Amino acid sequence: MILPMLLALAAAPQGVEPPPKPTAAKIAAAAPASSWATIAPEDLLVIDFADGQRGVIWLASALAPVHVANIRTIARSGWWRDGAIYRVQDNYVTQWGDPTNKKPPAAGIAVHPPAEYEWPASAHPIVANPYKDAYAAVTGFTADGWAVAGDGRSQWLPHCYGMVGVARDLAPDVGTGGDLYTVIGHAPRHLDRNIAVVGRVIDGMATFSARKRGTGGGLGLYENARDNVPIRRVAIASDLPAGERLSYQYLKPSAPEFARTLEARANRGLPFFTVPAGNADLCNLDVPVRKTPAG
Amino acid sequence: MILPMLLALAAAPQGVEPPPKPTAAKIAAAAPASSWATIAPEDLLVIDFADGQRGVIWLASALAPVHVANIRTIARSGWWRDGAIYRVQDNYVTQWGDPTNKKPPAAGIAVHPPAEYEWPASAHPIVANPYKDAYAAVTGFTADGWAVAGDGRSQWLPHCYGMVGVARDLAPDVGTGGDLYTVIGHAPRHLDRNIAVVGRVIDGMATFSARKRGTGGGLGLYENARDNVPIRRVAIASDLPAGERLSYQYLKPSAPEFARTLEARANRGLPFFTVPAGNADLCNLDVPVRKTPAG
Numbered sequence: 001m002i003l004p005m006l007l008a009l010a011a012a013p014q015g016v017e018p019p020p021k022p023t024a025a026k027i028a029a030a031a032p033a034s035s036w037a038t039i040a041p042e043d044l045l046v047i048d049f050a051d052g053q054r055g056v057i058w059l060a061s062a063l064a065p066v067h068v069a070n071i072r073t074i075a076r077s078g079w080w081r082d083g084a085i086y087r088v089q090d091n092y093v094t095q096w097g098d099p100t101n102k103k104p105p106a107a108g109i110a111v112h113p114p115a116e117y118e119w120p121a122s123a124h125p126i127v128a129n130p131y132k133d134a135y136a137a138v139t140g141f142t143a144d145g146w147a148v149a150g151d152g153r154s155q156w157l158p159h160c161y162g163m164v165g166v167a168r169d170l171a172p173d174v175g176t177g178g179d180l181y182t183v184i185g186h187a188p189r190h191l192d193r194n195i196a197v198v199g200r201v202i203d204g205m206a207t208f209s210a211r212k213r214g215t216g217g218g219l220g221l222y223e224n225a226r227d228n229v230p231i232r233r234v235a236i237a238s239d240l241p242a243g244e245r246l247s248y249q250y251l252k253p254s255a256p257e258f259a260r261t262l263e264a265r266a267n268r269g270l271p272f273f274t275v276p277a278g279n280a281d282l283c284n285l286d287v288p289v290r291k292t293p294a295g
Numbered sequence: 296m297i298l299p300m301l302l303a304l305a306a307a308p309q310g311v312e313p314p315p316k317p318t319a320a321k322i323a324a325a326a327p328a329s330s331w332a333t334i335a336p337e338d339l340l341v342i343d344f345a346d347g348q349r350g351v352i353w354l355a356s357a358l359a360p361v362h363v364a365n366i367r368t369i370a371r372s373g374w375w376r377d378g379a380i381y382r383v384q385d386n387y388v389t390q391w392g393d394p395t396n397k398k399p400p401a402a403g404i405a406v407h408p409p410a411e412y413e414w415p416a417s418a419h420p421i422v423a424n425p426y427k428d429a430y431a432a433v434t435g436f437t438a439d440g441w442a443v444a445g446d447g448r449s450q451w452l453p454h455c456y457g458m459v460g461v462a463r464d465l466a467p468d469v470g471t472g473g474d475l476y477t478v479i480g481h482a483p484r485h486l487d488r489n490i491a492v493v494g495r496v497i498d499g500m501a502t503f504s505a506r507k508r509g510t511g512g513g514l515g516l517y518e519n520a521r522d523n524v525p526i527r528r529v530a531i532a533s534d535l536p537a538g539e540r541l542s543y544q545y546l547k548p549s550a551p552e553f554a555r556t557l558e559a560r561a562n563r564g565l566p567f568f569t570v571p572a573g574n575a576d577l578c579n580l581d582v583p584v585r586k587t588p589a590g
Contacts, residue, residue: 090501091456117570134429134576161386161481170566185504186456186578187481190563193570206385206508209480213501268485271465275412275488281429281576283481 021269024261028251028288035255037145038292039248043068044237045075045199046246047096049085050230053207056237056246057164057182058289059199062144063124063157066113067166067198070106070177075234079106079178084228085211089220091186094208095167097179099228105176115174116196118156124148126155127253131266133282135189141253145287146200149192157197160187160283164199184209187283202248202289247292261288316564319556323546323583330550332440333587334543338363339532340370340494341541342391344380345525348502351532351541352459352477353584354494357439358419358452361408362461362493365401365472370529374401374473379523380506384515386481389503390462392474394523400471410469411491413451419443421450422548426561428577430484436548440582441495444487452492455482455578459494479504482578497543497584542587556583 022030045057061068074080086099105111126140126148133139135158136149149158157163164182168175175196182201201208212227214220222228237246251258262285267276317325340352356363369375381394400406421435421443428434430453431444444453452458459477463470470491477496496503507522509515517523532541546553557580562571 088505090504132429134427135572135574171569185480188579190560190568190572190575190579192572194568209385209504210383210508211505213505265485273485273489274466277430277485277487279430280485284483284485 018270020271022260022264023268024264024288027257027260027264028290031251031255031257033293035252035257036249036290037252039145039250039289041238041245041247042072042236044246044248045071046233046235046237046240047080047207047231048233048235049207050232054204055201055207056203056248057199058202058248058250060146060157060197063119063142063146063148064116064196064198066110067116067177067196070109070113071180071198072236073109074106074176074178075236076239077106077108079103080231080234083231083234085208085231086214086225086228087181087219087221088184088211088214090184090213092184092188092220093165093181094184094211095179095181096229096231097167099222099225103178105178109176109178111176113174113176113196117193118154121150121153121155124155126150127258129262129282129285131262131279131281131285135192136282139282141258141287143253145250145253147282147285147287149282154193156193158187158282159183159189159191159195159197160286161185162201162205162286163197164201165191166196166198168195182208187281189283200286203291249290249292251288253287258287313565315566316562317555317559318563319559319583322552322555322559323585326546326550326552328588330547330552331544331585332547334440334545334584336533336540336542337367337531339541339543340366341528341530341532341535342375342502342526343528343530344502345527349499350496350502351498351543352494353497353543355441355452355492358414358437358441358443359411359491359493361405362411362472362491365404365408366475366493367531368404369401369471369473370531371534372401372403374398375526375529378526378529380503380526381509381520381523382476382514382516383479383506383509385479385508387479387483387515388460388476389479389506390474390476391524391526392462394517394520398473400473404471404473406471408469408471408491412488413449416445416448416450419450421445422553424557424577424580426557426574426576426580430487431577434577436553436582438548440545440548442577442580442582444577449488451488453482453577454478454484454486454490454492455581456480457496457500457581458492459496460486461491461493463490477503482576484578495581498586544585544587546583548582553582
């Protein structure tokens with residue numbers, strides 16, 4: 001017997017399951033092409049490691065412009081050609097760059113860039129996030145697809161899983177971008193506003209997270225250089241030969257489906273979940289990203 | 296010139312660095328023996344994998360007693376002898392148990408245990424945590440060393456990095472404890488109150504987190520059984536031969552140093568940090584654990 005739809009919605013009779021609540025992934029997948037925006041290929045950093053693995057990083061060019069310009073220059077100069085992953089600290093970060101810590105900076109970069117740790121909130125309007133975060137009074141999403149934290153006056157990029165920052169020495173050092181890290185554990189939000197965050201791993205995250213942990217210095221440094229994971233090539237996607245081109249899109253924070261993905265993450269439902277959380281912290285609300293569909 | 300201490304504290308003259316702010320790890324390491332409590336060896340689950348790696352899990356025997364009793368029975372029965380890690384989902388969980396999903400339950404266990412997802416707050420008094428959490432109005436630490444979340448009426452164990460839960464099928468299934476998982480990414484707190492949390496990895500976390508990610512079913516399942524990581528032995532520490540005995544301690548939440556570790560995590564200082572977060576979510580406030588010092 002097929003039940004009239006209204007009756008089924010009003011009260012599921014015993015033995016008839018309500019339809020599963022759509023997940024954020026399903027909501028995003030069903031969004032029309034007009035709800036997606038293509039990431040500029042100049043904002044994609046493609047890292048190929050000697051073991052054949054690849055990581056793709058979306059650069060926050062509008063939010064950390066000097067550091068991102070440095071990173072593009074470093075990539076194009078070949079400076080990372082003898083670079084490697086040399087630090088993997090469990091529940092913290094994987095870091096790569098110059099394992100010798102002795103190379104002179106790449107030519108043409110800003111050796112002492114401005115901190116770019118935060119910026120005035122008015123500079124980048126956001127779509128407000130209705131869910132509570134433990135670290136920031138205000139959170140939301142910029143039109144160009146970045147989840148940001150703020151206090152009403154300032155805004156900053158949060159240290160969520162997969163976010164990429166610029167390694168630096170002790171304060172007041174800022175770091176050039178020659179050494180980068182990504183978060184591979186619970187969000188170390190105490191790093192927010194203390195380091196320049198410059199991007200987000202959007203493909204190949206396991207090439208950073210599924211690595212042997214280091215044991216050196218209480219910092220996860222590889223004590224034996226043979227553990228280093230050499231970099232084979234770093235490129236900006238717009239520089240890749242035509243046959244190698246990559247393209248990704250993000251779900252526009254202004255799209256109606258975007259707000260529905262937030263709600264779906266804050267309030268997960270049957271058939272698996274019986275108690276919805278009623279909230280999701282900023283690091284559980286990443287902006288959906290996909291490979292640009294063919295055609 | 297050695298500065299008088301009071302002057303140095305009142306205002307560090309230009310060019311004289313203030314002493315570094317003690318970290319949570321340093322505060323815990325300096326705590327006297329009386330501030331530490333030994334974990335009962337009956338509450339330590341020791342998993343040895345065929346590749347020589349070991350994980351040690353502290354079982355929350357007072358908070359999930361029926362599941363923990365099941366887990367002890369399963370360990371002692373040898374049921375896990377042909378078990379394995381069969382699922383590693385990036386930024387989510389590593390899961391182990393019966394990769395065939397077909398074995399009958401171990402003899403003597405509760406096949407349909409109570410949910411044990413939460414309990415009345417009055418059952419386990421807590422030392423209150425002064426810092427804000429995005430998922431729970433009330434948080435704190437039980438006398439026996441567990442960080443818990445709550446709403447004033449109920450309490451529950453949070454899904455933080457390294458916490459161990461009981462895998463289950465769709466609701467209303469509860470799971471027996473034969474298949475377990477640990478969190479290897481940003482805390483999936485939406486699982487709180489939907490699954491029985493039964494412990495915490497306190498040693499060898501990398502044996503769970505630094506594993507190849509699986510690709511099956513969108514769930515990180517290993518699609519080729521050759522990727523499974525076989526279990527060689529699972530034991531309760533109190534059953535180990537004398538020469539293999541293990542002992543761990545936790546910093547008592549009632550100890551004066553404990554509160555100082557919380558403050559040190561919420562407000563990190565120079566020489567690295569220039570902007571303290573002023574807060575730390577519950578999953579960035581794990582109870583310090585150490586191997587019991589010799590002698």
